[in-house]
Amino acid sequence: MVAALLALACARALAAGAADAPAVLATAAALFALYAAGPSLPRIRTSTRAAALWLGAVALLWTVLLALTPDGIWLAFPLFFVQMHLLPLRAALPAVAATTVIAIAGFGWHTHTLSVGTVVGPVLGAAVAVAVVLGYEALYRESEARRRLIEELTAARSDLAAAEHAAGVLAERERLAREIHDTLAQGLSSIQLLLRAAERALPERPGPALGHIRQARTAAVDNLAEARRFVRALSPPDLEAGSLPAALERLCATTARTSGLAVHWHLSGIPTELPTPHEVALLRIAQSALANTVQHAAADRVELTLSYMDTEVALDVVDDGAGFVPSRLPAPGSPAASGTGFGLAAMRARARALHGTLAVESAPGEGTAIAVTLPCPAAPATPEAAS
Secondary structure, rough: HHHHHHHHHHHHHHHHHHOOOOHHHHHHHHHHHHHHHHHHHHHHHOOOOHHHHHHHHHHHHHHHHHHHHHHHHHHHHHHHHHHHHOOHHHHHHHHHHHHHHHHHHHHHHOOOOOOOOHHHHHHHHHHHHHHHHHHHHHHHHHHHHHHHHHHHHHHHHHHHHHHHHHHHHHHHHHHHHHHOOOOOHHHHHHHHHHHHHHHHOOOHHHHHHHHHHHHHHHHHHHHHHHHHHHOOOOOOOHHHOOOHHHHHHHHHHHHHHOOOOOEEEEEEEOOOOOOHOOOHHHHHHHHHHHHHHHHHHOOEEEEEEEOOOOOOEEEEEEOOOOOHHHHOOOOOOOOOOOOOOOOHHHHHHHHHHOOOOOEEOOOOOEEEEEEEEEEEEOOOOOOOOOO
């Protein structure tokens, strides 16, 4: 715009054959050179003082051009924008006002008169330039605020994704820890007990020793199947072969056969179909509770009861063993735990994951009672059920 307006002023001066046309050409060339050099001076964009000095030099040459030709008044409009862009608002508004006054005075000096149009034109141009620049700056600030908000949202989303990933990893670790404790660890303990019994029977009683070894082999095969299934997050083989009561009854029989402990199985209420996670949790809790009884309780008898109620299902495991003080049980992973104490924590985690509860009652010399209660999800309504 500046180049075009300067060219127009020079062309009109040459066309009019004015005596000061060479001075107009020289002043316009100097003004264009100074104005074009502005973008190449980096301090003008970073230093208010440098910008003010450059604008002062431009304004001085423009005033000289305006004194030579009234066509110089047109350059006031682009100067308004440059002043508003480079100077702070408290300095830009006086600069725009001063430029407006110079433009009006210079044009009035050439025409020897001041009309409404002579005054309103520059004032209106200055007002439009100020409004446009202020509006642009408001839009720019809003755009920057939106950009920062988007960056914050993107960072928050990344943090949330990382937190969800960490939570998923932790949940999978807990699942594997529970599965290993309730299946492989208990199975290996059973195998160890059977092999120890076989070792004691040899060589005087090869028959009982052979029976213990066969049971140990069966336990090893079962635990290998368990390992393959829980790695794929499938249901336990006992549940695949039948219902939960049947699986618990087989568990009691297997525990009694391998440990010599008197395990009694009871079923209360009318069995109903439960979601697979509920059945898996109850079976694993029963396995862990019986394994703890065999390894730690020194009990002679244990009672396992599964109770179906209207809105809940309960599992109770009661033994007549040595008992313990639940509040003094060391936390899993602590030095005092020595590798024990994870069983009850895993049982509680399973019950809590299904919005259930687990209670432990025990005292030294009075045995132990473990009770877990899970809510029964409402069965979907079907025409057959309604009839």
